[in-house]
Amino acid sequence: EKNKAELALYKAQINPHFLFNTLNAIYGLVITKSEKTESALMKFSNILRYMYAHTNSLTIPVSSEIDYIRQYVDLQSMRLNHHTRVEFEVHAEERDVQIPPMILITFVENAFKYGSSSDEDCLIVIRIDVKDGVLCFETENDVMKTPQPNEPAIGIENCRKRLEMLYPGRFTLEITERNRKFRTRLTIRLR
Numbered sequence: 001e002k003n004k005a006e007l008a009l010y011k012a013q014i015n016p017h018f019l020f021n022t023l024n025a026i027y028g029l030v031i032t033k034s035e036k037t038e039s040a041l042m043k044f045s046n047i048l049r050y051m052y053a054h055t056n057s058l059t060i061p062v063s064s065e066i067d068y069i070r071q072y073v074d075l076q077s078m079r080l081n082h083h084t085r086v087e088f089e090v091h092a093e094e095r096d097v098q099i100p101p102m103i104l105i106t107f108v109e110n111a112f113k114y115g116s117s118s119d120e121d122c123l124i125v126i127r128i129d130v131k132d133g134v135l136c137f138e139t140e141n142d143v144m145k146t147p148q149p150n151e152p153a154i155g156i157e158n159c160r161k162r163l164e165m166l167y168p169g170r171f172t173l174e175i176t177e178r179n180r181k182f183r184t185r186l187t188i189r190l191r
Contacts, residue, residue: 021109022047022072025079036078043075051102059098062130066090068101069108073126076112084116085123092130097190099135100166104128106155107139107184114182115141133191143180163188 022044029037050068054060073088080086108126115124122142129136147153156175163171163186170189177183 021113022075025076028079034078040075040078043071043078047071047075054101057101060101061096062092062099062128062135063095065099065101065104066092066095066128069104069126069128072105072108076116080116081118083118083121085121087123087125089125089127090129092128094130094133097130097133097135099188099190100162103159103162103166104137104186106159107137107186109155110184111139111141111182114143114145114147117142117144120144133189135186135188135190137186137188138184140181140183143177143182 026037026040026044029040034040047068050064050071054064070088070090073086077086111124111126115122122144123140124142125138125140127136127138160173163173167188172185172187174185175183
């Protein structure tokens, strides 16, 4: 019961973080009077629907999580100009294998938050591979912004705690920054 309560707390803390970032992106489209605003609001609506549909779900098919991330990537891509290139690669041989909802989104959010630029060329790469009961998830981005010195890494720490509770001894999470490239690599043995 204690573990369930802690997991619910970590999951609840992720949602406001996500909402804040997404609303900022839509706000940018609104103030620039972008013709993409209506489409962005529809994608945002789909994302919210997904979040609330899976609030009480312990696990979901990985295909649902991939679709959710794709919607998020599409939404973020709408606000970007030609300077930020986004590559989203998925190789999922096992689309029905179960994972916790919203376990990957924090890393995707951070890639966009710190890896996009409106005036310098940069690249954001997101890769998902699911094979033989193992999920490999990677993000890589150019470092275009750095967190403020007093800004806590709440999202990543919450995700790490969720992973420790859900997959003790069955996951690795590597986070590196070298030569102005930020990389995350998460591997989970799902079975």
